[in-house]
Amino acid sequence: MSTSVKVTDQTKDWLEELQAEIRLETGRNVTQQELLERIVAETYESKDELFDSFRDEFEPLTDEEIDQWMAGTSDWGVETTEEEIDEVLYGE
Template sequence: MSSSVDVSDRTKRRLEQLQAAVEEATGREVSQRELLDRLVGEGYDSKAAFVASFRDAGESDSDDWEGLSEDERDAFLAGTSDWGVETSEDEIDRTLYGK
């Protein structure tokens, strides 16, 4: 039986990152189906803890942003440079918003 499940972009990205980590650590290719089978299996085997994780999470944590990783922050900041000029908030507002 084959079916599909719509997942958020964030979940898809995280699944791909997990897949890459498993492949790097094990040296073998792993399909996303294998990952999902294993994740669901582990959740099923630990039903009480899995159900409790929903109780503890409140309404919905699916939209909570976890922030950037240290590598992502470093990559972002690598594109910046200090021109040695102090810029005030008013100057920034004038430049961005014409105020």
């Protein structure tokens, strides 16, 4: 069974470059289908890096920024339970 997948011109160029490099390094000709299947199979085995590539870029706060943020808080000496917080946020 064969299915078409549309790719950008840039992706097509990269596939062609990879094909050429594989041919130079190994002496073996591979089709773009073989190349894509290998890329997907190897990526499927190690998904974390792929997942991370789709995450929003997140810059953690510096210690100075954390101190500045925390400087705006104060301890009122009152213990607040999770239930009380939920009640304020979500109602009864």
